[in-house]
Amino acid sequence: MPRHPGLFALGDHWPLSLSRHSLEPGFRLLPRDHPDRALRLRRLLMAVYSYLLMWGGLAIGTRLGAVAPDLPHLPLLLVLLAVNAVFFVIIRSGYSERFKDPSLTVAQMLAGIAMITLILHYARELRGALLCLYLMLMTFGVFSIHRRRQIAMALVAQSAFTLLLIYEWLHQPAQRQFTLMFGHWGILALTLTWFVSMGSHIQSLQQRFRAQRESLLQAHDRLARIAVRDELTGLYNRRHFLERFDEELSRISREPAPLYLALVDLDHFKPVNDTYGHQAGDAVLQRFANVASHCLRRTDVLARYGGEEFAILFPRSHHEACLAAITRLRERFAEARYAFAPDLRVTLSCGLAAYQPGDTARTLLERADQALYRAKSEGRNRVSG
Numbered sequence: 001m002p003r004h005p006g007l008f009a010l011g012d013h014w015p016l017s018l019s020r021h022s023l024e025p026g027f028r029l030l031p032r033d034h035p036d037r038a039l040r041l042r043r044l045l046m047a048v049y050s051y052l053l054m055w056g057g058l059a060i061g062t063r064l065g066a067v068a069p070d071l072p073h074l075p076l077l078l079v080l081l082a083v084n085a086v087f088f089v090i091i092r093s094g095y096s097e098r099f100k101d102p103s104l105t106v107a108q109m110l111a112g113i114a115m116i117t118l119i120l121h122y123a124r125e126l127r128g129a130l131l132c133l134y135l136m137l138m139t140f141g142v143f144s145i146h147r148r149r150q151i152a153m154a155l156v157a158q159s160a161f162t163l164l165l166i167y168e169w170l171h172q173p174a175q176r177q178f179t180l181m182f183g184h185w186g187i188l189a190l191t192l193t194w195f196v197s198m199g200s201h202i203q204s205l206q207q208r209f210r211a212q213r214e215s216l217l218q219a220h221d222r223l224a225r226i227a228v229r230d231e232l233t234g235l236y237n238r239r240h241f242l243e244r245f246d247e248e249l250s251r252i253s254r255e256p257a258p259l260y261l262a263l264v265d266l267d268h269f270k271p272v273n274d275t276y277g278h279q280a281g282d283a284v285l286q287r288f289a290n291v292a293s294h295c296l297r298r299t300d301v302l303a304r305y306g307g308e309e310f311a312i313l314f315p316r317s318h319h320e321a322c323l324a325a326i327t328r329l330r331e332r333f334a335e336a337r338y339a340f341a342p343d344l345r346v347t348l349s350c351g352l353a354a355y356q357p358g359d360t361a362r363t364l365l366e367r368a369d370q371a372l373y374r375a376k377s378e379g380r381n382r383v384s385g
């Protein structure tokens, strides 16, 4: 879940991180081109803007007589900064990572509700307008806390305001007008209800959008995979192999390097299908893919070239190394056991050809094919070339 600052904690966006990230492992700066950077900067500005507006507005309001003159400006500002600093340290030290929501949204919101209720206590004529601070606070939860928690936060805000009204009614009855208090209470209840309802609507849109994006990404991945992979074995398909082959050929025409091509064909595969069925034949092909993937290097390009024919490209490799890899593969594959026929042994034949200057994909494939033919005619289960 992405961290976000909330109303009373600048969280990730505190300018101190510029100097502290180099000192403590938990303090990290986003790279310049990170897509979240602009968003975080905007949140920082929003948080700073909220602080200045709230505190400055109260200071001016006091002078103009719209806010009670005994409003403790300085302690309030210090409390704001202290609460913010605590959240900042908890989040940036990485300690909050152990919680389900590392942004500590609910905790930040609770602190915010307490602070706003205190401010409202000192607000006189401005109280009605300042009620919107509760809504401002609620916006921080819209994208990061679930509907039930949003409702809970709205109830906490409404209850805090109710307690304030009860306290004032009991302790300062002379200064309070019941109709005004009741009006404020009703308006807050109404707007919070609307807010929660809209918030959950926005959240369900967001979830739908996420789900759609997820399935689009999955579809894209599947398409990308289908485009280059063979469905049965998971190996590269013939088209992708020929593309890679062309790339290698144009690379070695610029910077000469050895290149080997092997064509592999399973021996007497038709009888496997005929005796044990097509599914058993498929399992043998899959087993070959598995064994071959483990016998070759990551830089080798292995593909299913046809039905039971496979191609391997060995870029920047030498004859002995290619021969050793194919022999290893031939031996391991011949040792493979199959659950559907414990006595079955399937072998392979291979034709190996080296790139020669002037070769095209076609000429090199032809030479590998001739070598394969020789391996077959010399008795199978062998490498030729």
Ligand SMILES: Nc1nc2c(ncn2[C@@H]2O[C@H](COP(=O)(O)OP(=O)(O)OP(=O)(O)O)[C@@H](O)[C@H]2O)c(=O)[nH]1
Residues within 6 Å of the ligand: 232, 265, 266, 267, 268, 269, 270, 271, 273, 277, 278, 279, 280, 281, 282, 285, 306, 307, 308, 376, 380
């Ligand atoms: N199960 C299965 N069989 C396949 C697939 N693709 C091709 N085949 C079978 O592979 C067999 C190839 O047989 P042949 O070309 O006659 O060769 P072979 O029996 O292996 O004999 P040699 O190559 O001469 O050793 C055919 O029976 C094809 O039906 C596949 O995807 N799955």
